[in-house]
Amino acid sequence: MKYYKPLLESLPSLANKCVAITGTTSGLGYWSAVATAKKGASCLIMLNRNSSRVAKAMEDVKKQAAPGVQIMSVLCDLSSFASVRSAAADVNQIASKFGGLDVLALNAGSMDMPDVRTGDGLDLTMQVNHEGHFLLTKLVLPSLQRAAASRNEARIVSHSSLVRGHTTSLQGGKDPEDMYYVKSPAGSLGGKAGSQERYHQSKLANLLFAMSLHSKLSMSKELTNVKALAAAPGFSETNLNIPAFGRHRWIEELIAMSAPDGSCSLLTAMFDPSAKSGDFYEPRLLSKGPPAKIIDAGTVLPPMFPRSWAGIRDSDAVSPRLQGIMWNATEVGVGEKFVIGDAQVLV
Numbered sequence: 001m002k003y004y005k006p007l008l009e010s011l012p013s014l015a016n017k018c019v020a021i022t023g024t025t026s027g028l029g030y031w032s033a034v035a036t037a038k039k040g041a042s043c044l045i046m047l048n049r050n051s052s053r054v055a056k057a058m059e060d061v062k063k064q065a066a067p068g069v070q071i072m073s074v075l076c077d078l079s080s081f082a083s084v085r086s087a088a089a090d091v092n093q094i095a096s097k098f099g100g101l102d103v104l105a106l107n108a109g110s111m112d113m114p115d116v117r118t119g120d121g122l123d124l125t126m127q128v129n130h131e132g133h134f135l136l137t138k139l140v141l142p143s144l145q146r147a148a149a150s151r152n153e154a155r156i157v158s159h160s161s162l163v164r165g166h167t168t169s170l171q172g173g174k175d176p177e178d179m180y181y182v183k184s185p186a187g188s189l190g191g192k193a194g195s196q197e198r199y200h201q202s203k204l205a206n207l208l209f210a211m212s213l214h215s216k217l218s219m220s221k222e223l224t225n226v227k228a229l230a231a232a233p234g235f236s237e238t239n240l241n242i243p244a245f246g247r248h249r250w251i252e253e254l255i256a257m258s259a260p261d262g263s264c265s266l267l268t269a270m271f272d273p274s275a276k277s278g279d280f281y282e283p284r285l286l287s288k289g290p291p292a293k294i295i296d297a298g299t300v301l302p303p304m305f306p307r308s309w310a311g312i313r314d315s316d317a318v319s320p321r322l323q324g325i326m327w328n329a330t331e332v333g334v335g336e337k338f339v340i341g342d343a344q345v346l347v
Contacts, residue, residue, distance in 0.1 A: 003290050004260035008035055011271045018043035018098040018147065019270070020091055020140070022076060022133065023108025024061075025053035028159070028233055031263040032105060032270065033057070037065035039271070043098045044069060045091055047076040047108070049083075078108055078132030079118045081334070088139030100147030100154065101140055103270050106133040106206070107159045111199045115191045121183035122333055125195070129202035131181070133158070134209060134330050138338045141226070148225035157269045158210040158230045161203035162286060163196075165316065175322060176204055181329035204316075205326050206230065207280065212323035214278035214298050216340040223340065227277035229269040230317075231291075234283035236262025257288045265291040280317070 019036045023029040024046040036044050046061070048054050054073055062071055072094055076087035095101040109129045118127045137156055148154040180189060180201040190197055213228035235256045265281040268291040275281075278298035283289040294301060300314045316322055331337050 001258060001260045003264045004031065004035075004258075007264050007267060007291075008038060011035070011039055011267070012273060014039040014041035014271065016099075016151070017041045017102040018045070018095050018100065019103040019105070020045040020047060020074075020095075020101055021105040021107055022047045022078070022136070024048055025051065025057040027259050028236060028263040028266060029105075029107040030057055030061075031260045032107065032266055033061050034064050035263070035267050036270075037061050037069050037071060040066035041069055043094065044071045045074055045094055046071065047074045047087055047091070049077040049079075050075050076132075076136070078128045078136075079120075079124060081120050081132070081135055084132050084135050085139065088136055091140050092143050095140070095143040095147070099150050100145070101143035102147045102151065102153075103155045103157065104137065104140060104144060105157045105159070105266065105270055106137070107266065108133075109159065109202075112195050113198070115187050115189050115194060115198070117184070117186050123180055123184070123189055123198060125198040126180050126202045126205070126333070129199075130205040130209065131330055131333050133206075134338065135334050137213070141223075141340075144226050145223060148223070153225050153227055155227045155229060155270060155275075156210070156213060157266065158206045158213075158228075159266055160207040160210075160230055160232045160280075161199075162232055162234055162282070163200055164203040164207050164232070165200055176201060176208060176326045176329065178325070178329040178332070181205075181326075181333040183333070205330070207232075207317045208323050208326040209330075210280070211278065211295070211298060211317050212327055213340075215320070215323070218277060220341050227275075229275060229277065230280040230295075231265035231269040232280075232282040233257075233262040233265055234285075234289070235287035255287045257283070261288075280314075 019041045024033040025048050074087050074090045077083035113125045116124050144154040207230050210228050210230035217223045217226050236259055237256050268281045276297045280295035281291045282294050284292040
């Protein structure tokens with residue numbers, strides 16, 4: 001925990017805050033939940049699909065929580081829009097008891113999944129990593145607005161990846177493509193060989209979603225105190241991201257961080273008082289290192305060595321054209337509009 005413990009000590013108390021995190025049974029989401037509980041949030045909502053790991057994670061987090069933290073579990077299977085709707089209703093009900101939702105961390109994700117379709121007819125990877133989160137955000141936005149009105153801010157934090165976009169070369173990525181977002185026959189998105197491209201596209205969508213949200217929220221008088229931020233964990237030793245280095249374990253030790261340290265960029269975006277809407281944090285050395293701000297309020301910062309190639313790719317995230325492709329295709333995939341503007345009212 002080279003970076004996790006010092007970061008935790010530097011973060012302010014979360015007293016009177018209500019925080020919801022998706023995907024908290026292991027890895028980065030689990031350690032983010034632990035940090036939230038340790039810092040004394042009034043309410044921690046752990047959103048996970050139904051599994052045997054949910055109760056164990058809840059128990060472990062409760063043991064590490066500061067006195068008075070109320071920790072609740074909400075079942076949320078991001079591969080089912082019906083489940084997301086039910087979960088959003090539960091989150092809104094819980095948050096209403098705490099004056100709204102202060103932070104929504106969109107952390108849950110999957111990778112190396114087969115080229116299959118969900119019950120909603122969409123690519124499993126894209127729906128779990130992006131489209132389920134898109135719908136969840138829309139449905140709990142009134143709770144975020146309520147917290148922002150009474151406590152001056154609320155945050156939506158998307159969790160992207162080092163491999164956002166298709167990275168066949170170090171010159172960066174590729175435009176988001178509609179076919180990954182909309183209904184299609186199983187096996188039509190590259191089959192087994194296309195699993196990485198589907199993952200890359202979903203992680204590009206995560207960052208584009210955060211930057212597009214930032215632009216839309218900043219133009220709304222009613223929602224300017226709701227911030228949209230993003231983070232990427234670098235290369236972290238989690239159940240989602242451990243390569244088979246075998247006897248070359250030293251390679252992993254050289255380039256990877258522990259799961260607690262990998263959660264630091266996410267925690268910075270969630271809780272650092274200086275973080276602004278449109279900020280994006282990633283480890284300083286790409287795969288590892290302390291959190292560094294890569295995009296500042298929607299503007300890509302000058303790349304630092306050895307990030308010279310990454311600056312090219314990061315500029316894609318703030319492209320209105322690419323954001324528009326992602327947003328429109330996601331609305332088609334989800335089957336409904338997500339309109340953000342001054343017509344948004346508290347419910």
